[in-house]
Amino acid sequence: MGTGSVGTVRTEYYSFAEPPGELVLESGERLGPVTIAYETYGSLDAARGNAVLILHALSGDAHAAGLHADGGARPGWWDNMIGPGKAFDTDRYFVICSNVLGGCMGSTGPSSVNPATGGPYALDFPFITIADMVRAQKALIDHLGIRELLAVAGGSMGGMQVLEWATAYPEMVRAxxxxxxxxxxxxxxxxxxxxxxxxxxxxxxxxxxxxxxxEPPRNGLALARMIGHITYLSDEAMHRKFGRRLHDRKELSYEFLTDFQVESYLHHQGDAFTQRFDANAYLYITKAIDYFDLSEKGGGSLVRACAGVRASFLIISFSSDWLYPPYQNKEIADALRVGGAEVSFVVLDSSYGHDAFLLEAEQQTRLISHFLRHVHEDHAPGGAHR
Amino acid sequence: MSPELETLRLRPDLMKIFEIIAPGSRVFDLGAGSGDLLKALERHKGALVRGVEISAEGIMECIAKGIPVYQSNLDEGLEDYADQSFDYVILSQTLQQVHKPKFILQEIVRVGRIGVVSIPNFGHWWIRLQLLLKGTMPKTTYIPYDWYDTPNIHLLSIHDFRRLCAEIGIRVRNEWTVSFKEGPLTSLMPIWPNMLAPLGIFEIGRQAEAGAPED
Known part of the structure; x- marks a missing residue:
């Protein structure tokens, strides 16, 4: 496994849907203009056949790999998976990641300026769905001149977008x-x-x-993040990471202070989150997650919803993930398979809980790098077709 | 020779199965292992291949070879796999490891037009001899486990297999005997398979309906 970095990267912006050509949302409301923040790594080949779209989860952003030049020391959120020689090998593929519509990391969201008022949208921002996020990404992909994506990939809410891509634009998604x-x-x-x-x-x-x-609602947002973090871990992961170890003290305080390390960790995660995330965006995006139901495309049948897909699927789940448990991933795999798609389904053994998709780089790299290489070679012009 | 055929050469049972499968077939391997058989079938026989595998290592190897594979436990059956959706369903040296062998055989002939099942033969003379003379649980090349540490929970002989098929209305269309090593008795295996063959391979299918063509 290679460990190269894509190096210094820059976030770019694409604006579209200027009125009167606004983006029509699933709710029927119209939104425009829309800006999408995105980053790209690697280079697009002459046939434009090596583009891989990465889709982020609830709190992610367009910065998936590398480092920003402007002193931002934080590497991209999937830096262990994207780069030269990594799972999404930027020596082979042109990797794209954009911030979701409704987000707060450069794409249009509730903190953006409402052209009607000149102030932030706040709750005047329309409800957005996973399908709307994907529609905005589709506009970006069109703008980049890419007609077909070699692959779409993502975990958690990113995985929902993957499913939406494969069913909404089946002709554009190979894997x-x-x-x-x-x-x-x-x-x-x-x-x-x-x-x-x-x-x-x-x-x-x-x-x-x-x-x-x-002053933004820091306490509320921090609390929301603390609750979220508990659901991303597993009992075993928390036990191993913190156990009942005390935080900066030798004995219990008998006061309502931070006694345990796990408390300190959650406080830190909550506080850090308020430095970078907008509370209203958290409200909108979690609603989009709640509203997502792929089976609606098939009139309540997941099999029918999946019937039109053309992509090859690699579905990865993790044994200790109780938020998006393996059985729910298998349901998707089964529906796709019954609908006639080529599906591989894997349950990786991990104690990290839902967070495993961000942490289990080694196992995922073995799977994804090979899977992508086969898809790429099978479809490359002049490549061996079986 | 492709790497997967090289590997198959070390496994005469898998090589035999490879030979049996007609070109261009849809093949489903229950227990795909490292995916060598399916890869060989895809590459050399133009087969459309699918696998099920329980071990993470097997899954990784199948994906590395570009074989679509599903991590699943055979004891759950083949649930939503459609009737007769494959030309061949393969179960290679795994029948003795499943909890419900009868159920899995029924599933195989439901989902596949033809089932190809291989078993290590517990009726083999060397096994009989070990039990008779030493009075201990037999161990062979084909059944290499100690009794206290074995995945084999339903060991059976070639006779047992034929009898179960007859009992549950499964037709044995063809059978072969295989040995990993050439010995003085190898050529005699087809004459008395249950005594002389360490491995049996069977082609099974649904009982032909009256008046229906054989295939």
Whole structure:
């Protein structure tokens, strides 16, 4: 496995859907203009046949690999998977990642300026869905002059977008890699999202969403993130990482202080998140996750929803992921297979819980690098077709 | 010779199965292992191949070879696989390891037009002799495990296999005997398979319906 980095990268922006040609959303509302922040790594080949679109999860952004020049020391969120010689090998593939519509990392979202008012949209921002995110990505891919994607890949909410891509634009997707995802979020998943949203909305600083220009609802957003983080880990992972170890003290304080390391970790994660994420975007994106139900495309039948796909699938799940458990990934695999698609389905053994898709680089690299190489070679002009 | 055929040469049972499969078939391997058989069938016989495998290592190797593979436990059956959706369904030296051998055989002939099943033969003379003379659980090249550490929970003989098929209305269309090593008895295996053959390979199918053509 190579360990190269894509080096210094730059976020770019594509704006479209200028009124009156607004983007028509699934809800029927119109949104425009729309800006999508994106990054690319590697180079597009002459046949434009080596493009791989990476789709991020709830809190991700366009910065998937490499480092930013402007002092930002944080490597991309999937830097262990994208780069020269890595799973998404930038020596072979042209890798694209964009921030989702409704996000807060450069793409149009609730914190963007509403042209009608000149101020931030806040809750005037229309509801967006996973399908809307994908429609915006489609506009970007068209803009980049790519007619067919070698692969679309992503975990969690990114996996939902993978499924949406493969079913909405079957002729554009050769291979699809949904990871640790589901065709519809479980009641348990919706429940956690709702608790997170309530935490934000009950923070007095939220002010009905109109906190821009003032103090944002940090406490609420931090709490939402803390709850989220618990769902991304597993019992075993938490036990190993923290156990009952105390934080900066030798004995229990008998006060409402941070006694345990796990508490300190959650506080840190919550606080750090408020530095980079917009609370309203968190509300909108979690709603999009809750609303996603692939079977709706098939009138309630997942098999019918998957019937038109043309992509080869590699579906990866993780044994200890209880938020998007293996059985939900298998449901997708089964529906695709019954619908006639070429599907590989894997349950990787991991104790990391849902976070495994970000952490288990080695096993995923073995699977994905080979899978992509076969798809690439099978379809390359003049390449061996079987 | 391709690497996967090289590997098959070390496994005469898999090589025999490779020879049996008609070119251009749809082939489903239950227990695809490292995917060598399916890769050989894809490359040399133009087969459309699919595999099921339980081990992570096997899955990794299949994907590395570009074989579509499904991580799943055979004891769950083939649930939503459509009737007669494959020309061949292969079960190679695995029948003795599943919890419900009868059920899996029925599933094989439901999903496949032809089932190809290989088994290590517990009726082989060397096994009988070990039990008779030493009085211990037999160990052979084909059944190499200690009794306390074995995946084999339903060991059977060639006779047992034929009898079960007859009992559940499965037709044995063809059978072959295989040995990994050439010995003085190898040429006699077809005469008395249950005594002399260490491995049996069977082609099975649904009982032909009255008046229906053989194939």
């Amino acid at each position: 699809a890699i949904p990871i640790a995802t589901t065709s519809h979020l479980s009641a348990q998943g919706i429940a956690f999202n709702e608790v997170g949203r309530r935490a934000i909305m009950s923070d007095p600083a939220w002010k009905g969403g109109n906190y821009y220009g003032g």
